[in-house]
């Protein structure tokens with residue numbers, strides 16, 4: 001039984017849209033906070049396959065989501081490419097040496113760092129409830145590069161954007177290296193049991209059109225092509241956050257099987273500009289889920305109505321906020337499951 005989410009990715013329109021939430025495993029859940037405190041750091045949790053399997057399953061048990069996303073992080077790729085990666089409490093990720101100062105050639109690759117993540121997926125294949133789709137993921141080359149170059153998160157991705165303009169050959173080599181590592185990583189995830197994969201492009205929105213084509217569309221197209229050659233039949237969801245009016249071009253040129261909409265997009269607009277039958281995912285505002293109330297219910301119904309003519313996977317427009325009350329998640333799922341297709 002492949003499950004309704006996988007069916008939807010293959011183009012079927014079920015009565016109630018399947019649902020999962022980006023960042024559905026994490027700090028808004030007390031059971032996550034307890035295990036995280038026991039294991040120490042975030043990376044200790046990610047590289048402990050048993051613990052990561054447990055964390056992946058926590059939101060499935062609690063809410064009955066149709067998809068379980070591997071518990072890991074997009075910054076595992078830089079770690080496997082040889083950067084030191086740390087997650088500092090309250091400060092976010094820290095990568096050294098940052099590639100604004102160091103050369104790619106100075107890093108020594110550590111591909112074995114992917115192994116425990118594959119171990120997590122194999123455990124999940126064993127323990128996953130019937131009908132729940134197992135999702136793997138990676139960051140897009142552009143988004144991963146923004147962290148590798150600056151060494152941290154940044155407001156405007158300025159260091160990577162400047163390198164892309166000013167040291168084009170160097171930046172191209174970095175993107176090529178990330179593509180190669182990401183393709184290997186996603187093939188490894190599929191072989192270990194991922195039934196579909198999502199490419200997170202969280203910072204796609206910071207690029208002007210030509211740069212968007214060069215660093216978002218083209219690398220994603222190459223990853224999709226390589227995966228289609230090596231592992232045909234595994235759906236790929238692209239999530240170009242902030243793409244705005246560039247969304248249809250991304251959908252057409254990258255060849256992704258489904259596209260994630262962030263919360264800034266009008267779902268009716270997206271429905272009107274995307275290719276017929278292309279599955280879409282999204283796009284409830286995470287801050288409305290946090291706030292709750294009647295406006296939450298109305299927004300969910302508006303999204304469901306706007307996308308009812310095509311395969312639609314209900315999701316947030318971005319990751320769930322850590323302060324989201326659990327009753328709001330339960331309420332949202334109730335509204336979704338009561339919705340009638342008319």
Ligand code: CP3
Nearest residue numbers: 022023024025026042069070071072073074092200202319
């Ligand atoms: O969706 C899921 O539940 C699966 C796990 C997942 C995590 N990160 C776990 C995580 C996924 C899919 C990601 C993706 C990710 N990681 C992205 C792309 C999506 C997005 O949100 O834009 C990005 C940009 C990252 C990089 C990252 N990881 C940052 C900037 C941070 C620090 C900020 C923060 O929220 O703490 C992380 C840490 C992180 N990744 C946590 C979790 C649960 C919090 C770690 C903790 O327990 O302290």
